[in-house]
Amino acid sequence: MKKPEKRKVLIFPTRRKLYDFLIQKWKELSEKAIEKRGIFTAALSGGETPVEFYQRLADSKDLLPWYTSHIFLADERFVPFEHPESNFGMIRANLLEKVAIPDKNIHPVTVDRNVDYSARRYEKRLREFFQLKEGECPEFDLIILGIGEDGHTASIFPGDSSPVETSHLASAAKLDVLKHDRITLTLPVINCAWNIAFLVLGECKARIVKKVLEKPQNKVPASLVRPLKGKLFYLLDKSAGLLVPAEKTSPKK
Numbered sequence: 001m002k003k004p005e006k007r008k009v010l011i012f013p014t015r016r017k018l019y020d021f022l023i024q025k026w027k028e029l030s031e032k033a034i035e036k037r038g039i040f041t042a043a044l045s046g047g048e049t050p051v052e053f054y055q056r057l058a059d060s061k062d063l064l065p066w067y068t069s070h071i072f073l074a075d076e077r078f079v080p081f082e083h084p085e086s087n088f089g090m091i092r093a094n095l096l097e098k099v100a101i102p103d104k105n106i107h108p109v110t111v112d113r114n115v116d117y118s119a120r121r122y123e124k125r126l127r128e129f130f131q132l133k134e135g136e137c138p139e140f141d142l143i144i145l146g147i148g149e150d151g152h153t154a155s156i157f158p159g160d161s162s163p164v165e166t167s168h169l170a171s172a173a174k175l176d177v178l179k180h181d182r183i184t185l186t187l188p189v190i191n192c193a194w195n196i197a198f199l200v201l202g203e204c205k206a207r208i209v210k211k212v213l214e215k216p217q218n219k220v221p222a223s224l225v226r227p228l229k230g231k232l233f234y235l236l237d238k239s240a241g242l243l244v245p246a247e248k249t250s251p252k253k
């Protein structure tokens with residue numbers, strides 16, 4: 001199978017170096033986007049892995065153009081923002097509350113009524129914000145994703161085709177394996193982004209990383225992430241990159 005173009009697999013000797021790289025990338029991309037279009041748009045993931053990165057990003061707040069940056073969610077659990085498992089709650093506490101981003105630039109998934117309604121409402125917000133015509137996709141400047149041990153990414157889970165084969169921008173994930181229903185950006189939206197960064201840490205992810213990189217024909221959700229015209233980065237710490245052969249690595253400094 002042909003390798004997706006513009007894919008970079010970077011394995012970092014320390015998490016700190018990985019975070020520094022991603023903060024620098026965020027800075028570069030945001031400055032470029034603001035110069036071109038006046039704003040920078042990013043969609044962020046939840047889970048455990050990115051918590052420390054968001055804290056580092058908040059520490060570097062003076063480096064970044066928050067006033068003209070817009071933050072969306074890659075996915076959300078159907079729980080109130082105050083719930084410990086709310087992705088928005090986590091991102092707000094570790095990043096958004098600590099930087100000078102105007103409230104109007106923050107675009108959470110509003111959890112209301114039921115999960116289908118929330119997905120439709122998020123989709124509407126995306127359409128309005130990006131001023132999309134029928135059939136158009138938002139083009140995020142950056143989407144940060146994680147990978148679950150089963151290969152899920154955002155809330156696109158193995159065996160669930162609804163966020164994959166769809167013309168929707170957001171969809172509901174209602175699966176027995178999930179503790180809470182979820183809302184996710186769909187695969188077509190993710191693949192429209194200009195830059196996608198998988199942030200993957202820890203030895204428990206080494207097997208799935210190998211599978212995603214080397215056996216994309218298995219079609220676990222993370223291996224379906226292939227930007228149409230953007231760039232794809234796999235940012236791994238040493239443990240997550242343990243089983244990735246040396247020729248695929250690009251050690252940094």
Ligand code: 6PG
Nearest residue numbers: 045046047048049146147153154
């Ligand atoms: C979520 C996510 C999800 C996450 C993976 C990996 O809401 O949980 O957005 O897709 O990125 O589950 O999570 P960890 O990095 O915490 O293992």
